[in-house]
Amino acid sequence: NAGVTQTPKFQVLKTGQSMTLQCAQDMNHNSMYWYRQDPGMGLRLIYYSASEGTTDKGEVPNGYNVSRLNKREFSLRLESAAPSQTSVYFCASSNTGELFFGEGSRLTVL
Amino acid sequence: LAKTTQPISMDSYEGQEVNITCSHNNIATNDYITWYQQFPSQGPRFIIQGYKTKVTNEVASLFIPADRKSSTLSLPRVSLSDTAVYYCLVGDMGGTGNTPLVFGKGTRLSVIA
Numbered sequence: 001n002a003g004v005t006q007t008p009k010f011q012v013l014k015t016g017q018s019m020t021l022q023c024a025q026d027m028n029h030n031s032m033y034w035y036r037q038d039p040g041m042g043l044r045l046i047y048y049s050a051s052e053g054t055t056d057k058g059e060v061p062n063g064y065n066v067s068r069l070n071k072r073e074f075s076l077r078l079e080s081a082a083p084s085q086t087s088v089y090f091c092a093s094s095n096t097g098e099l100f101f102g103e104g105s106r107l108t109v110l
Numbered sequence: 111l112a113k114t115t116q117p118i119s120m121d122s123y124e125g126q127e128v129n130i131t132c133s134h135n136n137i138a139t140n141d142y143i144t145w146y147q148q149f150p151s152q153g154p155r156f157i158i159q160g161y162k163t164k165v166t167n168e169v170a171s172l173f174i175p176a177d178r179k180s181s182t183l184s185l186p187r188v189s190l191s192d193t194a195v196y197y198c199l200v201g202d203m204g205g206t207g208n209t210p211l212v213f214g215k216g217t218r219l220s221v222i223a
Contacts, residue, residue: 033211042197043154043213058210090153097142097201099211101153 002026006091006102013081013109021076021105023091031094032074033058034066036087037104043090049074081109114198114214121220128185130217132198135179140202141209143174143181148195148216157196158183185219193221 035043045058146154202209
């Protein structure tokens with residue numbers, strides 16, 4: 001079982017470049033989440049989606065956009081990357097409150 | 111958003127029982143308490159979840175007092191492999207997904223041989 005799959009696993013960007021992190025889950029979960037985790041820190045919620053077609057801001061949404069493309073997929077877009085967005089990004093999904101996480105996407109912005 | 115407060119770090123020797131307490135004074139009626147474990151370079155993974163009183167599974171116990179303003183994760187006889195960061199998470203687990211599930215800073219547990 002794949003669970004939650006994130007792509008890419010690693011990415012290096014230059015300041016001002018844009019990119020999209022992809023996330024897909026095969027557990028038929030309604031809710032999906034994007035978190036970021038800076039070195040030595042806890043996870044901070046960027047955006048979440050309670051169901052297909054809905055998205056809401058989390059703790060740190062500035063500089064990001066999301067799309068809940070369908071029930072399986074929830075993408076995170078950086079329109080103009082900044083060094084402060086260097087982090088590990090985790091996608092998660094849930095149906096009953098137990099979060100299932102992907103392996104993370106490590107993003108470096110130079 | 112229900113906020114949580116945990117100790118930043120704890121040390122323990124192998125074989126000891128470890129208790130990590132989380133404070134969540136503004137927990138809502140529909141909120142459950144869930145604990146996660148995270149190893150370096152991995153996403154958090156579920157340990158245990160409860161609403162009130164005591165819950166036990168094969169790896170841990172969760173104690174929740176009647177007022178539900180705090181909870182304690184108990185790890186029996188820890189080993190070196192239990193060295194990790196432990197997070198307490200409070201939120202509506204009814205499956206609606208309308209609750210933004212916000213993590214606290216977590217407790218870094220170091221198990222010493």
